[in-house]
Every structure is written in structure tokens, then in C-alpha cells.
Amino acid sequence: MANPSFSSNHSSSDAPANASLAEDHDFVEKEIGPSELDEKKSREKAVRKETKKKNHTQLRAKQKNASDYNFSKKDAKKMETIGKQLVEIYENGDGSMPDMSAFSQRKRNGLFRVSLTFLSVVALLCVVAWVGFFVFQPRASFSQEDVVLSISGEETLMIGERAQYRIRYRNNQSVSLEKAELEIRYPAGFVFEEANPAPADDMHDRWDLGELAGNESGYIDIVGRLYADVETEQSFRIFLNYTPSNFSSSFQKVATVNMTVTETPVILLVDAPKEILSGVDASFSASVRLADAYEGPITNLAIVLEPNPRFTKKETSEPSDPFDDLRWPVSVLEKEKTMTIKGFFAPDASGPSDVPLTFKVIGWNSALPSLDPFVFDEETVTVHVAQADLSGTMVVNGTAGDVTVQPGEKMHITLVVKNNGQEPVEHIRVRAVFDMPSADNKSILHWALLDDPQDGIIEGEQRSPTERRGSILWGEAEIGALTALPPGSEVSIDFSLPVKSADDADLAQFLTHEGTVSIDVQYDMNKTKQLFSLAPVQITIQSDLALRVEDSGPVAKGTSERHPVRWILTNTFHPLENIQLSAEWYGDLAWDESALSTPAGNASFDPSTKTLTWNIEQMPTSVDVLALEFVVALQTKNPTQTKLSSPVKLRAKDTVTGSEIFLLGDEIAL
Template sequence: MVEKKAKKIPVTTGKKMNQPSDSEKRSSQEKAKSESGVNTLVSIYRQDHRQEIDMTRLERKKFSKKRLILTLLVILLVMFAAASIAGFFIFNHGQGKKGESIELTITAPKTVDSGGEIEIEVTYLNKDNVAVKDADLTILYPDGFYFSHSEPQAQNEANTYWKIDRIGSGTGGKIKIYGQIIGDLNSTKTFLASMNYTPANFNSVFEAKSSHSLEITASIIELSLETPIRIVSGQETEIDVKFKNNSKLPLSNLKIIAAFPEGFSLTEADPAMPEDGQFWLVKELAADTENIIKLKGVFQGNPGDAKEIRFQIGLIMNEGEFRLQSEKSAIIFIVKPELNLQLTINGSNQEMAVDLGDTLEYKVTYKNASDVELRAVMLQAQFVSETSILDLTKVNDPQNGTIEEKSISWGALQIQGLSTIVPQAEGEFTFSIPALSVISPLKETDRNFSVDNYIKVTAVESEDTAVDFEKLSESNHIVVKVNSKVNLETEGRYYSEEFEKLGSGPLPPEVGETTSYRIFWSVSNLYNDLEDVEVAAILPKDVFWTGRATSSTGGAVTFDVSTRTVTWKINRLSANTGQLFPKADANFEVSITPTAKQEGKLMVLINDSSLSARDSFTNYDIETSSPLVTTDLENDIAGQGRGIVVSKTADQNLNQSSDLNQNNNSNVNSN
């Protein structure tokens, strides 16, 4: 084979020639790379002095036996380690991982009222084809949950652990937990449940988890405020704060916090606040129970000012933390009264008490305190009471107002001055109403009678139509209470109503002989309870206390020798005693031994009796009395008319005359 050599073609830069194509360029580059690669390999295998290595011969070097054994040992150790790791994962697969065999679910409300009782149901189901063993359930309760009981019962003191043991394939169970949840409004409470178990065909422990969150959206504590909408600066205002436990469980450690506006001064609080803060503490509020805090205070400000009063109620937890349960606020506007109304009864503008049958003299004063003219004013007197105590059939009204069941109304037709009242103009009128003479209680609750009297505006025309005159123009209120009606009866007896002998000695009384009598006190009381009741009377000097006395109620009847006063005290006497309940009675024995100077006369056994007491409803002192009792014994049918003292001789003659009359009657009857 003859090797052909390529001829070199000289390249002249100054002459034009054909340019090689792109493909020709790439072919030329690849050929150059190939030749370069060959040259590189040759250089590698070329010996020193630039001689090439003879590749036709290969020399085998001897391998060390010791090195071979060491290599085999390393390979065996690696294989053993790999087998151990694989076995560990095969026999302990799932350790500490989330279980898939058990389905764990928590069922509970999504929203609750703070303080209410809730039911939590935890269900578990084995979805695997094999049973599980060593199962146990643990519940983690949120802060503010108070455990009550569970079904079944928990197996630890904290009531968070249940031992279940075996759960068959396709089976399950449930645990019901009951308790009370307490927390801040709009807060979230989360319950966590976890179950550890081991499948029957494994040795590892699996874990199933579940959680449930609920939101506290309301409270079982109901808070409400009763405040006026508009007030007059400087006048005392009443505010009622009511709070109620709407749950079926009692609530402990409640705290009510007050936030008063600037310009408000508290004048009275019932119950009182502690000195170190504007709050109240309630130790316990029973289920379905309402309490009230009554406040009185004065707002200072300018007409048009708005005053906000705010109250919060919550629970104090064991750590002293306050958990808000409800919050209420009210806006009160300070206004300038447009029509001032003042009412007096019997010359007073304060609460009073009257007896039935008394007449109440009313006086109404009105004044336009606004800057506008008032026209077509209508006024109305209100008499508010559950049981009417006023006799509106006997009203004395010179103005001839319109009388209704519990009101009297006047307008421009009755009072000309009400047609137009210019600014700062004023006027007045009077009328009178008697109280009923008798009120007959029919049931135990027929007691503590009263009437609330006040004057209000029912209609008006003015330039300022935004003013609510029915709210703003109202007079002061005057409560008129009815005093209790007490009656004391005193009587002397020798014989009872059944003609039983109560006394001893001669009747009529004889000179030098001792005759004893019984004195009876009887007390009846209508309308109100009485306190500190005391009945007393003085014995004449010639009447003697024998010491024999009894009473149906109250303390014992006593006698003071130094003052010769007989006294009977009763701590409390119920309303309507003697009407719906038996009268209160007491009796005691006295005796007389007439002298010759008293012959032919009646003797006084006891002087006037008096009763004093305190009316617990009206706080008025009640007094009444009954007249003295003589030997005439007016109420003793068998003994009356035999009270004049006689001598022994006259008495014997009287007895002989009586015996003679009896014999004559006997003879008449015989004939």
C-alpha cells in the first residue's frame, strides 16, 4: 500500500480565493481534534527518552494474600450491618409515628357560653384488619376547663387517662366527658386527645391524635343596666345594675367593675363598694338567680354633654386572673329641663305615711325654664299603686280635670295658663283626694299599701320639637304609704263566754271580802308588720296583782311593783293579725278587797291601756289605747251589772231574796 502525502497549497493573503463552507470548517476542526487526541495518548504511553511503550506485552503482578483476607472481612462486616439495620426497621416500623390503624375523633360544640356546662365525646375506631393491644387514651384539657365527671370514669387523679387495652378489628368505643368551661369572650379553647397502641402483628407503639377547638362567644352571665336617658345636671340619679346566672350551675368568685365618667360622684351604693376600688365581689351566684346593685349619684355637666357609664362582670380564677364575661354601657345626656314641675302633698315633697280616711292636699307648680314659648300643654297627675288606696270618687278639684282610674289630666280647657307659657312664666293649682276609709285584706300578700304620686307632661307644642317632654318634664315623686291599723281591746271578766267561772270570791264584791277578776288584752293589726309592740296599763292602788298571767304570743306579762304597771311586750306582730291570722291575746288576774268607803260604788280594776309600736313599713310610731275597766264587767254577760260593792248584810239579804224567789218559782211550777 502506497501512502499518499497531501500537497501543501500556499495561501496568499493578498489574493482572492474561494472561502471554505461551514461543513468544511467543522470537518477540519474534528480532524484536528482527533489528531490531537492521538498525540496525547501516545505521549502518555511513551517511555523515557521519548520511546513508546510496547503494548503487545502485559506483565501480571502478584496480589497479597493478607490483603485479600482483609478485604473479605470488610465486605462481610458491611453486609452484616446492613442486615441489622434492615431488620430493625422491619420489626420496629412505626415507632413514634402517627398511627393509621386507629381513627380518633373529638366531638364537642364549636361555640359555647362561658361558665356553661359542656359535653365532650371522644370516639376511637380500629380501621385495621388486625386487633390492637395496650391501648390507652390521654386527654389534655385547656385552661379554664373544670372537669365534672366522665363515662367511663378516668383512671388517674387528674381525670385525663383511660386504659382501654385491646381493640378488635373494626370495633371501637367512646368516652364522654362533662365539665364547665370558663374563659374570656371571643377566646378559643382547644382539647387534645392522643391514643397509644400496638398492632397485634407488630411490637412497636403507634400514636393517634385528634384535637377540637371551640370559641367562647357569649356568657351565661347576663348583665343589664337601667339608667335614665336624660338627666339634669346636679340632680341625684338612680342606676340599677342587674346580673343573672342563666346556667344550671352555681358560679363562684364573680367581680363587677364600674367605670364612671368624669363629673360623676357616687352618693349611695347597695351593696357598698370596698374602699380600695370601684368594684363588687360576689362569692357565689346560685343557678338561675338574679342580683341587683342599686346606685345613686350626681352627674355634673353642661346641657348637651354625653356621659358614658360602663360595667364589666367576670370571674376571678384561682391565680387571681379576671376573666371578662359581659360588658354593658349606657350613654346619659345632660339636658336643661324645659318645663319644671314640682309637687307637694300636705305641704311636703318627701315620702310620707297617712292613716286610712286622711285627706291628701296636692299642690302643683309649673315653670317654663326654657328659652322658647310652650303651647297647648297637657299635665297629668299619676297615682301608681298595685292596690288603690285613694278614693277618686271624692276628688275635690276646682279645675275639673278629667278623672280616670289612676290619673287626673288638665289642659288649656281646665287651666287657662296652660294654653301658652312664655319663658320663665309659672303657675300653680291645687286639688285634694281622701284616702279610702277601709281596705279589707283577702290574702297574705295584701299588705304594705302605698301610692306613687307625680305630675308629668303628656303633650306640648314648642319650637324645639326634638325635646322629649314626657321624659324630661316630670315632677318629683312622692310615695304615700298607709300606716298599719292597730286595735287594742281590754275587758274584765268573772265568767268566760261559755259561762265558765274565771274569777273567785263574792259577786257582787263585798266589803272586806276578796274577789278576783281576769283582765284580757286582745290586739289586732292590719296592713303592715309591727315591731317593738308594748301594751301597758297601771293598776289602781286598791287593786292587787296575783301573779297569774298568760299570753298567746310575745313575752310574758309582767308587773312592776314600784310603778304598779302591767306590761306585755311583743317583738314582732305580723300584718293582718286578727283578719287572716288569730288575734294576739294576753290575760292576767287581779283582785280587790273593798273597804266600807267603797260600798255602793263601782271599783276600777285597771286604768286606760296603751299600745305603742313601730310600723316596719312606714317607719312611723303607732299608738292606740283602750278605756279603763271597772267591776261593772260590761262585756261579761253573766257578770255584768253586778259590780257595785255591797256589805255582807246586804249580800246575805240579797241571797235570801234570791232563795225566796227560787222557792216561789218552785211552788208555781208545782201548782
């Protein structure tokens, strides 16, 4: 662009160039004074201001056009700011915008100016494109917080009360939720009755919601009953699974509600003595009744006494459960039912003590009988058990606890009665009571072979088709010391009673294998009759497995001595499994494998240890005899050797009682 020229009356052709420039400079100073210069600057400033105003007006018009694209106020403000920044970058010094539609080229550096201008235009277009597509482009976003899930309903309940719960869900945003599915984990003991809308499966715990559009909501109503222990807390757990439409992964929302079983329709009341002597009978009364606000009846109940090692139940007014001696069924409770329990407390070596007994009333939901029972109510009573003046002990086969015997085995029993008080005890009567398995109204005990030096009085009673009671009573007539027992004195009674063997009875006819023996003692103290009992001893009758070892030798053969041997197993009462017999052999021995005859299982001889082992997986009662036959040869005789084998070790498991059987068979002597 040419420099501005001014008219002059002076010629500059004859003057030097520097002189000409000086003259031109002087001319400007003369022609344009200071006041005129200020006026010129003011005009230029006004032009720039007007130009900026015009540019801003055009910018606002563009912003207005942008509003047609539904830009928010925040986006419009951001666009205005960027526009101002672009104007400040590209405006001329006088405030005007360059005309980019036409360019004048200078002869020098023309290519550079064109390239710079082109790059500037491209950069401007990129900035505008970025602003349009990434800053002002409207786009919906997903938020997990905008997925709402809740459940409401009764938080305190009575056992079995009908309750309704409402599950609410809402997609509180514009993004839709696909593959929406709602799942419920019900509390333990909850019985589903109905739901609206209906669930999608037979378990009543899943609903297919499909697609939840933006701001769509819904709810599900569930009705059911909760059967759970009183004063326990349960909870519903709700899961909403979904996939946002602008995501490929799934999400889950969880909600819970807790409820507490605070009321029961059945109330339990227990009446118990505050104090009782050890060994003396105590009576307890347990009553169950319906709550005042409940209209019955209620079915499938039972009264339960928690086991306590100090307490022994003797008899009750109601029959107990066939499979639980401390549970009494109540099939229907119309209003109230009462039962009594009689028993006694065993003495404690430490002296008087407090013994707790816990009673419960439990129930089952008839719709879900396979579930564990729930507790309607419970009560614990504490009884102070004082030491009795008279005490006793019972030992069976050397032990004071439960015992295991075999058919044909003799039980040796010792009873000891001691006066622990300060006064004499008079007119003592001791009775031993055996409640044992029975078949054809006959006991499994061989009463005909009772060995009782005191010659007590025997009585029998058939209590059920599978149980017979037999008792022995000793009084003053049988044992003189029972007339009066001084303080600190004791009396001992010894006797024995065998269990019948397979030779005495058909053991397969006995359907049970357990019994008890208990002791009752009646006496006078200060002219008052009193009674105490000893805790019963459990008697378990296991299989009549027996082992017999036979040696038919020696049989001379050349320089060796042969011994044909038989291990004979017999069993008739209970099936057996995991049977193993083994024995060690001594001396210069030779094993004859060809002479081995195995009726069942497998037998093997280990020459390194000289051990013979016979393993049998099972021996049913239909197989009453198994005999292993084999031959061992003593190559050379040692004058000092007295035994050919060790005792035979026998181990087996009784499949009925579950007990392990250990027996020792005879050794083979030389």
C-alpha cells in the first residue's frame, strides 16, 4: 500500500534525497499543527468505536441465530466470550475488521503473507467447528443417582401377620434404561401370597420391566406373611438391574427395608419350684394360650424343653414326640393348653447350685413344613438345687456313665447309698429299674440268669410292643443295713444281669437297641417320707459280632510243621461294615498262597512284616458266618518259641448304632 502524498509548491527534483525528506517533514509540521493532530486522533478513535459497535451488533445477531439451535444461556454466554476474543485478535488498529475477501499483495514477502493468511483462516474455522460441535452440541448424560429405588411397608409385625410392601422405581433422567429387571430376596420365613403386577417366575422373586424411558416410573405391591422367631429382625433386599441406552455395561440399584417381629399370637407360661433337693422329684407346669388380640385357632405347635445335663425327665401328662423325648406336640391350640413334667436334678459335687431350665413354644408354617421351626415364645426358670441328705451312685461295668454291651455279655452293677446328713436315715428302699428292648413281650435281658446275692424282689411290666420294664427292689427284709443308716454311713449293693445271646433268642426280632437303668431311693427322714432318684444310665446294645480262631495243626510234612488255621466270624444282630482282621506270625515261617480260601473281601500276607490282613467291606445279618482258611508252615522249630501268632485284632463298625467294635481273638500257641 503506497505511502500518503501531500501537495507542495516546491520542486524536489534538483535537491538531494535527504533534503527532500527534511523538506517534506517540515511541510507536515507546518501544515498540521498540534491542535489539528489531536482532532485527527479523536476522529480515528470515534471511527474505531463505531466499528467495534458494528462488529458487536453483528456478533449479537449471530448469537440470536445460535439461539435457534436451543443453546442454553450458559452456552450463549460462552459463545459471546469466544466471539469477543476472536474480534480482539483479528480487528485492525482502527477497530475495523480486515476484509478477507480481497488481499493486496506486496512485492516483497508475498508468499509468506498469503500462507499466513490461509493458516489463520483455517485455524479460525477449526476453532468455530470445535466450539459448535463440542461446546454447544446438546448431549444427554447418564447418572446412577437419578435411578430411584425404594421399598416401604410394615416394619414391626406379629408372627404370621399379613403384610403389604410397595416397591417403587423411577428413571429420573432423559436417558432410557434397557433390559430393566427387578429381583427380590425375601426374609427367611416369609411366605409369598400375591403381587401386582405378577412376577415373571414360579419363585415369585423376579419382574421383567423391559425398557424404562426417561422419567418413567412404576411400583410393585407384594403381600405375604412372615414366620420368624419373636424379637428377631429380618430384611427385604431389592435389586434393580439395567443397562443405560448410551452404555454397553449393566448397572444395579439396591434397596432394603428392615422389619422386626415384636408380637406373638401364642404366650408361654411356666410354673416351677423355687428350690428342690437333688434327686427328689420336681413338678413343672407349662401352659400355652392365645394372645388376647388374636383369634385362633393355631395349628402345628409344640412345647420344647431345652436339654440340661442336671435334669432328668421321668414322666409327663402328654405324650412326647417319637423322635424327641423333650418335645410335646400341640396339633391345635383353640385357646389354652397345659401340661406337666416331672423329673429330678442330679446332685453337684460342688454342693447347692442354681440350675436354669428353658421352655419354648415353637411352630411350623403349614405351607412350608420343611423349614426349621420358629419360636413363638420362650421362658427360662431357675431352680435352686440343694444337696439331699441321702445320695447315691451307680456303676455299670466299671463306668459311672453310659455303657455299650453286646448280646451274651453280662452287666456288673454296683449301687452305693450314702447318708450325707446329720440325722439317721430310716426304712430305706432301693429300686433298680431297667427299661430295655423287647420282642414278643420278652426282654432282651436274661432275667433267668440274674445273679443277686441279696435276693431282691423282681417285677416286670410291658410298657410298649418294643419296650419292657424290669425292676429289682431291696428293702429292710433283703438288706438289714437299710433299716437305719447312720450319718456318714453307706450301703453297697452288687448284682449282675446278662444280655441274651443269639443262642437264647432270635436277635433279629428286637427292633430297638437302646435301653436305660435308673435307681429310685425312698426313705424316712424325721418321720417324713422322701424320695430321690439317680440319673439314668444309657445302655446301647451293639452287634453280637464274635471271632473264633481254630488251629488244626500241627501236621508234619517232611522237615516242616504245617498249621491249617481258620478265622471264623459270626454276627446275627446288626449289619457290619469296614471289617478288618490282622495278626502277626513268628518264627521261620512259610506262607502257602495256594491254600488261602477267602469267603468275602480280600486277604493278603506281607512277608516283610509277617502280617496277615483280612478286609471285608460289608457283612449283612443275612450272612451270619464268614470263615477265612489258610495254611502256615513252620520250617524249623525253635525250642524257645512258644507262640505261632499274636492275638487276632478285629475292628468293625455297627451300621445301626454307629459305634466301633474292637475285639481280640485268640493267639495260636505252640
